[in-house]
Amino acid sequence: MRTYLVTGGAGFIGSNYIHYMFKKYGDSIRIINVDKLTYAGNLENLKDIEDRDNYTFIRADICDAEAINKIFEENDIDRVVHFAAESHVDRSIKHPMVFVKTNVLGTVTMLNAAKAAWELPDGTYKPDHKFLHVSTDEVYGSLSNPEDYFYETTKYDPHSPYSASKASSDFFVKAYMDTYKFPANITNCSNNYGPYQFPEKLIPLTINNALHGKALPIYGDGKNIRDWLYVEDHAKGIDMVQEEGKLFETYNIGGHNERQNIQIVKTIIKTLQELLPDDDPRKKNVSEDLITYVTDRKGHDRRYAIAPDKIKAEVGWYPETCFEEGIKKTVKWYLEHEEWIDHCVSGDYQKYYEDMYKNR
Ligand code: NAD
Ligand code: DAU
Numbered sequence: 001m002r003t004y005l006v007t008g009g010a011g012f013i014g015s016n017y018i019h020y021m022f023k024k025y026g027d028s029i030r031i032i033n034v035d036k037l038t039y040a041g042n043l044e045n046l047k048d049i050e051d052r053d054n055y056t057f058i059r060a061d062i063c064d065a066e067a068i069n070k071i072f073e074e075n076d077i078d079r080v081v082h083f084a085a086e087s088h089v090d091r092s093i094k095h096p097m098v099f100v101k102t103n104v105l106g107t108v109t110m111l112n113a114a115k116a117a118w119e120l121p122d123g124t125y126k127p128d129h130k131f132l133h134v135s136t137d138e139v140y141g142s143l144s145n146p147e148d149y150f151y152e153t154t155k156y157d158p159h160s161p162y163s164a165s166k167a168s169s170d171f172f173v174k175a176y177m178d179t180y181k182f183p184a185n186i187t188n189c190s191n192n193y194g195p196y197q198f199p200e201k202l203i204p205l206t207i208n209n210a211l212h213g214k215a216l217p218i219y220g221d222g223k224n225i226r227d228w229l230y231v232e233d234h235a236k237g238i239d240m241v242q243e244e245g246k247l248f249e250t251y252n253i254g255g256h257n258e259r260q261n262i263q264i265v266k267t268i269i270k271t272l273q274e275l276l277p278d279d280d281p282r283k284k285n286v287s288e289d290l291i292t293y294v295t296d297r298k299g300h301d302r303r304y305a306i307a308p309d310k311i312k313a314e315v316g317w318y319p320e321t322c323f324e325e326g327i328k329k330t331v332k333w334y335l336e337h338e339e340w341i342d343h344c345v346s347g348d349y350q351k352y353y354e355d356m357y358k359n360r
Pocket of ligand 2: 190
């Protein structure tokens with residue numbers, strides 16, 4: 001039975017990936033989820049699979065070399081899928097150091113542990129053992145010409161502390177591949193949306209605020225463009241790259257689905273108006289009147305857009321969920337899981353929200 005070590009599996013994309021993998025492979029794989037459970041990690045995301053015999057959760061910090069080495073010593077790991085990271089750009093602008101620690105040192109700790117466990121005396125590696133590093137399109141910087149796209153060959157040009165830390169982690173993975181022939185792939189994906197996304201990010205924050213009749217903050221002029229991908233399509237892409245991609249290669253993942261932030265927020269308002277029952281008292285509060293333009297994010301990248309040509313040609317991946325369907329499924333999921341959001345926004349979240357949005 002193949003064993004996967006998933007880091008950051010209690011977060012947004014990691015938990016969706018674990019669900020996807022069990023749906024696809026059932027009992028024929030084993031997953032070990034290693035997560036520190038920071039504010040973004042939430043075991044509620046995995047409630048329905050936590051009792052499976054082929055699933056194990058281990059609470060550990062990816063920077064803790066001793067703990068990570070022990071996991072490799074005690075388990076015959078065939079695949080690493082490395083999601084764990086600090087992921088929110090706004091937080092990185094206020095507190096960059098934790099991004100350096102987790103995203104850079106944590107990634108190198110993971111690389112060292114996998115290399116030590118997989119390397120054979122002759123410098124080759126145990127057959128069919130692979131590491132996949134999950135990264136972001138933000139490492140490529142910002143596009144100004146509307147006809148440009150991010151390709152795997154686009155020069156790295158990160159602007160935020162978050163994207164600089166992810167770029168640095170990508171370079172370490174590349175360095176291990178080049179120097180040690182370490183068996184890895186890198187994926188650089190565009191903005192994900194879907195169930196279990198922490199409500200600090202634009203889409204769940206907008207849904208949550210709209211349901212509470214609170215202002216919907218739009219940074220700057222609202223015309224920054226992101227390229228949105230339904231999270232399950234990302235999970236599928238990661239699995240396909242690991243199984244069918246060429247080792248040592250980078251693959252961009254995205255769906256040619258560019259939208260301005262203001263369009264996203266207006267679509268959410270419209271979708272909530274459609275989905276909320278007429279007798280729900282919140283329905284009357286959900287309107288475009290809640291939209292509030294606030295001071296722009298520092299160093300705010302204008303446009304991201306992925307060219308997914310390589311993953312399509314070499315791996316056969318394409319995004320299955322169109323935005324209209326994906327956003328409806330997402331809003332519906334949040335309406336059906338209000339307790340999940342309530343748990344996220346209790347405690348520290350209120351303080352975070354005050355710090356980030358007060359006087360903005
Ligand atoms: P997230 O913030 O929702 O989840 C991150 C997870 O990592 C959490 O469960 C957290 O507890 C865990 N974690 C953080 N620090 C850790 C540490 N030191 N040790 C162990 N676990 C730790 O993030 P996400 O949105 O699910 O993103 C997952 C990965 O995908 C990240 O590497 C991110 O850079 C990348 N990515 C995200 C997007 C997106 O749109 N969200 C797009 C492209 C790439
Ligand atoms: O592109 C991939 C990246 O997408 C990932 O690597 C990151 O981990 C992920 O967080 C995401 O980064 P963004 O900064 O693009 O996502 P966020 O949801 O924070 O913001 C999306 C856009 O919406 C961005 O242009 C900023 C804007 N925004 C965001 C928030 C939270 C607002 O206008 N108002 C808000 O309140």
